[in-house]
Amino acid sequence: MSDATVRLVLRTLRRNKGRSFVMALGFIVGVVSITLTEATGEAARTAVRQSFRAMIGDLDVLLVQPGGDAQRGRANLETSITTLTADDAAAIRQSVPNVADVGVAQVELGAVVEANGRNTTTPLFATSANYAVIRGDSMAQGAFFTDDDGRALARVAVIGSDVARELFPTGAVGQHLRMKAIDFTVVGVIAPNGAGPGGFSMDNIAYIPFETARRRVFNRDYLNIVNIKLANPSRWAQTAAAVHALVRQRHGTTGAALDDFRVTSPQAMIARMAGVDSTLRRMLVWIGGLALVIGGIVVAVLMLAAASARRIEIAVRRAVGATRADIRGQFWSEAALISAAAAVIGAAIANGVIAAGAFMMRAQLSMPWAATLGAVLVTIAIGTAAGYLPARRAASIAPADALRAAE
Amino acid sequence: MIALSEITKHYGGTDHPVTALASVSLAIGRGEFVAVVGPSGSGKSTLLQIIGCLDVPTSGTYVLDGTTVSEMDDATLSRIRNERIGFVFQSFNLIARTTVAENVETPMLYGDGRIDRARVEHVLERVRITHRARHFPHELSGGEQQRAAIARALVRSPSLLIADEPTGNLDSANGAQILSLLSELHRDGLTIVMVTHDAAVARRAERVIELADGRIAGTSAPAVLAGASR
Ligand SMILES: Nc1ncnc2c1ncn2[C@@H]1O[C@H](COP(=O)(O)OP(=O)(O)O)[C@@H](O)[C@H]1O
Numbered sequence A: 001m002s003d004a005t006v007r008l009v010l011r012t013l014r015r016n017k018g019r020s021f022v023m024a025l026g027f028i029v030g031v032v033s034i035t036l037t038e039a040t041g042e043a044a045r046t047a048v049r050q051s052f053r054a055m056i057g058d059l060d061v062l063l064v065q066p067g068g069d070a071q072r073g074r075a076n077l078e079t080s081i082t083t084l085t086a087d088d089a090a091a092i093r094q095s096v097p098n099v100a101d102v103g104v105a106q107v108e109l110g111a112v113v114e115a116n117g118r119n120t121t122t123p124l125f126a127t128s129a130n131y132a133v134i135r136g137d138s139m140a141q142g143a144f145f146t147d148d149d150g151r152a153l154a155r156v157a158v159i160g161s162d163v164a165r166e167l168f169p170t171g172a173v174g175q176h177l178r179m180k181a182i183d184f185t186v187v188g189v190i191a192p193n194g195a196g197p198g199g200f201s202m203d204n205i206a207y208i209p210f211e212t213a214r215r216r217v218f219n220r221d222y223l224n225i226v227n228i229k230l231a232n233p234s235r236w237a238q239t240a241a242a243v244h245a246l247v248r249q250r251h252g253t254t255g256a257a258l259d260d261f262r263v264t265s266p267q268a269m270i271a272r273m274a275g276v277d278s279t280l281r282r283m284l285v286w287i288g289g290l291a292l293v294i295g296g297i298v299v300a301v302l303m304l305a306a307a308s309a310r311r312i313e314i315a316v317r318r319a320v321g322a323t324r325a326d327i328r329g330q331f332w333s334e335a336a337l338i339s340a341a342a343a344v345i346g347a348a349i350a351n352g353v354i355a356a357g358a359f360m361m362r363a364q365l366s367m368p369w370a371a372t373l374g375a376v377l378v379t380i381a382i383g384t385a386a387g388y389l390p391a392r393r394a395a396s397i398a399p400a401d402a403l404r405a406a407e
Numbered sequence B: 001m002i003a004l005s006e007i008t009k010h011y012g013g014t015d016h017p018v019t020a021l022a023s024v025s026l027a028i029g030r031g032e033f034v035a036v037v038g039p040s041g042s043g044k045s046t047l048l049q050i051i052g053c054l055d056v057p058t059s060g061t062y063v064l065d066g067t068t069v070s071e072m073d074d075a076t077l078s079r080i081r082n083e084r085i086g087f088v089f090q091s092f093n094l095i096a097r098t099t100v101a102e103n104v105e106t107p108m109l110y111g112d113g114r115i116d117r118a119r120v121e122h123v124l125e126r127v128r129i130t131h132r133a134r135h136f137p138h139e140l141s142g143g144e145q146q147r148a149a150i151a152r153a154l155v156r157s158p159s160l161l162i163a164d165e166p167t168g169n170l171d172s173a174n175g176a177q178i179l180s181l182l183s184e185l186h187r188d189g190l191t192i193v194m195v196t197h198d199a200a201v202a203r204r205a206e207r208v209i210e211l212a213d214g215r216i217a218g219t220s221a222p223a224v225l226a227g228a229s230r
C-alpha cells in the first residue's frame, strides 16, 4: 500500500462519508461490544470475588449449615432446625481427612447493641476462638477472644469497624457495651472487610465467645454454622462428600431420607455465579463477533457495488496508466483502511465509555487490552477478506468496454 | 511513429463474432494530426483504443515508436499509456467527487507516484482552467470539463493524443474552442489521432482516414474530402 494509494483511498472515503459510515458501522459496533463485554465481565468477576471474600473471609473453606433438602433448601441463619451441634463439628474435626480446623457459630441476625447511650442493630455471632483465623480476618484494634475466654464464659466481645465507629468514636477496646441484657467488654475491633453480596456492610457485626452465648445468652446447643478450614483446598469436593456422609450418619438419616443440613463451598458458589456470568458474556461476545461478520458482509456488498458503479473511474484510471494491480490495490486498500479505521474508532469509543463508566460509577472498569487488540485484528482481517473479491472484480473491468459504454 | 499492419479485431464469442476491424494497415508519422471518420459502428473507437494501447487486436501487429505493443503484458501497456499517450473522450470522463486539480494529478499517481504541482499548474494554465482547479466536475460546463480532461491528458507530456469525438457533446462555440486548443497542441508537436463525425471538424486535420465496415475506405487530405462532400 503506497503513500499515494493511501491518500487516494482516504480521499475517497472522506468524500463518500455516508457510505464510509455504513461500511464502518458493523465493525464499530462489534469492537465496542466485544471490548465492553470483556471489561464488564472482568469487573463482575472481581466484584463477585470481593463480595464473597467480605462475607465469608477465606474462601478455602466448607460451610455446614442446618436446613437441607428436607427443608427444600430454604434455610437461613435463623433456622429453627436444632440438629446441627458442636458434637457434629468435633466429629468432623476428628475423622474427616483434609480438615485443618473447624470453627462453630451461633447466629442472631438482628441483635441490639447499646453503649454510651447510643444503640445499633447488628448480626451477633457467637463463635469459637479460631473463627477469625479461619475467616482470615485481621484486627484493627485489640485481639480476638481466646479459648480461655470461652472456657471462663467470659463476657467479652469483638466488634466490626462499623459498630466501633458508631458506638465508640474515640476507641473501642476496654469499653463496655450491652447486648441481650448482658454487659460485655470490648476486647478487639476487626479490620474493615467491605460489602458482601447484596451490598450489605460486613463490618456491621459483633462476636462473642460461643461457650458464653450457649450458657448465658442464647441458652441453646444447636449451631447455625460449622466453618471448616481445608488443608488442601483443591480437594474440596471429596472433603465435602466426606463431611456430608458423616453428618448424615450422625443425624441418623438413611436411605432415601432427606438431609436436614447442607454443605456448601464458596468456591463452588463463585464458580456457579461466574458460570452464569460467563454464559451471558459468551453470548455477548458472539453478538459482537456477529456484528463484525455483518460488517464484513456490508463491506463486501458495498465494495462490489462500487466496483460496478465506478466502472468509468476505473477505466479512466486504466487509460491514464493504472495497471490491474493498481486498481486491485486501490479497492483492496479501501476495504482494509475502512475496517482499520472502524476498529480503531470502536476501540476509542469503548475506551471512552470505560473511562466514563469508571469515573461516574466508581466501578473497577479497565480497558481489556488483549481482547480489544484481538477484536481490532479480527476486524482488519475480516475487512481485508471482504475486500478481496470486489478488488479482483474492479481490476478485471476491461477499460475499452467501460469507456465505450460511457459514450 | 505508429505502424499498424493487418490489424483485425473480433468481438464476442466464436458463435456470433463481430468484426470491428478487418485487416487494417496504417502508418501515422510523428507530429501528424489525423482525423478518423466513418459511419457509426464502422470501427473508429476500436481503432483508437488499439492505437491507445487500451485494447489489443485479435491479430496483426502494432508497432509504436519501434516497439511491438501487440504482444505486451498489462504492466508494460499501462506504462506506455501513462508515459506516452493521452486520452480525451466524448463524455469527458472526469472522475466524480474529485476536483479538477486532483483529476489532472491522477496520471502522476501511476508514474513514479510523485505529484508535480508545478506541472499540474502549468497544464491547467495551458488549457485556461486554472480558476476551476478546486471545483468538482459537476460544477463545470461541458467545455470546461473537456478542457480539464485535456489537461489531464497532457500532464505526463505524452507524444500521442487520442481523442474520440472530443466535440461530440459540446455546442459549436465550445467545440470550436476545443478544436483550436487541439490545433495549438498539434502546432507544438503533439501527434493527434481524432475521431469525428463532423466534416468541418475533420478539416482541421492534415489527413483524414475514412473507415467503413472495419476497413479503410479511403485516405485523403481534408481539402479533397471537403470538396467531395460539397
Ligand atoms: N465489446 C463489444 N462486443 C461486441 N461488439 C462490439 C463491442 N465493441 C464494439 N463492438 C462492435 O464493433 C463494431 C465497431 O464498434 P466501434 O469501434 O465502437 O465503432 P464506432 O466507434 O465507429 O461507432 C460495432 O459493430 C460494435 O457494435
Ligand SMILES: [Mg+2]
Residues within 6 Å of the ligand: A407, B044, B045, B046
Ligand atoms: Mg465510437
